[in-house]
């Protein structure tokens with residue numbers, strides 16, 4: 278099968294940072310779906326995994342944790358899918374990625390694609406939707422059926438891959454969404470997705486929020502550097518408020534800054550369920566199925582912004598470079614093999 282992977286961890290402008298490869302097709306385990314991959318999206322996790330380091334992979338390492346495709350075979354214990362199903366999923370960071378013509382995913386991590394979307398639009402969604410859903414509805418405790426309507430959430434990085442889904446899910450739950458974006462393009466995108474108020478993360482947030490009548494915000498979803506935003510979040514979070522962070526830190530966080538407000542901080546890692554095979558691992562199938570249903574009902578839309586052509590090393594290098602710029606708006610996808 279065709280695949281794109283790496284032997285060495287190199288800067289993205291190096292022609293061998295991602296390579297076109299021919300690899301043996303994998304054999305599904307009992308709970309696996311064997312999927313013929315039709316489209317993939319690229320996320321910062323690909324860039325982080327690919328970060329230059331003195332290590333050599335043999336066999337090569339395949340990246341990619343967002344895919345849409347067609348089930349062509351199922352393991353002996355699979356009960357929820359059958360060949361021919363069109364699925365979308367992020368999969369597991371502990372397994373080879375989806376930048377391969379044929380890919381394996383545990384059935385508990387995949388769901389049927391939205392019926393109203395093609396493969397490219399569907400591939401844009403899984404990883405960021407899982408992160409946004411788990412962060413908003415599980416870590417921040419927002420009621421997805423609207424019982425928290427009217428409460429304010431601050432989404433730091435509101436136009437990026439994750440932010441684009443947080444903004445939409447928060448709106449679907451009835452929240453008042455304050456999103457940060459620093460450029461005209463990203464502001465327009467976040468506004469279009471439903472953000473009620475845009476603030477600029479390149480300028481101090483407090484004066485901008487106060488100008489809009491907000492002294493504090495009850496809920497903060499930070500999609501960007503946890504460390505860089507820590508003091509600002511501690512200042513802006515309301516007494517008894519909640520913060521969720523998704524970006525790893527290089528040192529400890531000063532939780533003491535939240536003490537007087539009895540505010541809480543929670544981590545969200547969308548790979549946790551897959552990594553630890555938690556008893557509720559199949560919750561990710563449920564989440565993706567709900568996302569698909571909400572898309573088909575018109576409550577959510579794809580966050581695909583750019584289609585970079587077929588899945589090959591050159592196009593994936595371009596997609597990685599786009600993510601590395603730190604100015605991604607929505608999602609970048611690739612579709613088909615060529």
Ligand SMILES: NC(=O)c1ccc[n+]([C@@H]2O[C@H](COP(=O)([O-])OP(=O)(O)OC[C@H]3O[C@@H](n4cnc5c(N)ncnc54)[C@H](OP(=O)(O)O)[C@@H]3O)[C@@H](O)[C@H]2O)c1
Pocket residue numbers: 320321322325404405408433434435436437438439440457458459460463464478500501522523524545546547548600603604605606607
């Ligand atoms: N824990 C998890 O499960 C999980 C899951 C997904 C992603 N992540 C991590 O979350 C981070 C974001 O992922 P993503 O896919 O959303 O990234 P992304 O799409 O690459 O984010 C790009 C956006 O970040 C905004 N941005 C850039 N600098 C910023 C700053 N200093 N403050 C606020 N916003 C800023 C940009 O807005 P402007 O262009 O307007 O400046 C741009 O729209 C990455 O580090 C990723 O690895 C973690």
